[in-house]
Amino acid sequence: MALVNLVIALALMEFFGFGAAVGKARDKYHVAAPATTGHEIFERYFRVQMNTLELLIMFIPAIWIFAHYISPGIAAALGALFLIGRIVYFLAYVKEPKSRKAGFALSAGPLLVLVIGAVFGAARSALLHL
Numbered sequence: 001m002a003l004v005n006l007v008i009a010l011a012l013m014e015f016f017g018f019g020a021a022v023g024k025a026r027d028k029y030h031v032a033a034p035a036t037t038g039h040e041i042f043e044r045y046f047r048v049q050m051n052t053l054e055l056l057i058m059f060i061p062a063i064w065i066f067a068h069y070i071s072p073g074i075a076a077a078l079g080a081l082f083l084i085g086r087i088v089y090f091l092a093y094v095k096e097p098k099s100r101k102a103g104f105a106l107s108a109g110p111l112l113v114l115v116i117g118a119v120f121g122a123a124r125s126a127l128l129h130l
Helices: 002-028 040-069 072-095 101-128
Strands: none
Touching: 002 040, 002 072, 040 072, 040 101, 072 101
């Protein structure tokens, strides 16, 4: 589980970094808090951060449950792909939002496998322990 916990910690650090990028974009594009709109490039940074937050809500419990019932090694590998996907997504979305598909797929694909595996593993365990 140490690798799974490391991946989760890295995901949190990545999210923190995305937040820092939003802060820099606020200054660069003169978008005063609490505004979330005002300059198209700032809005791209902000959307990446919010999209990542939306996925983290599913990612963290899914990777833990998958690791517990299926495999910590596979969970960590899928989590690493998720992290890479978020970086690809960040870079692509900020440059040109229409180019975000590869990064989204690299994030959403592993996340979907984690969620399905978590449900399957927990259901299987519950049925075996009836």
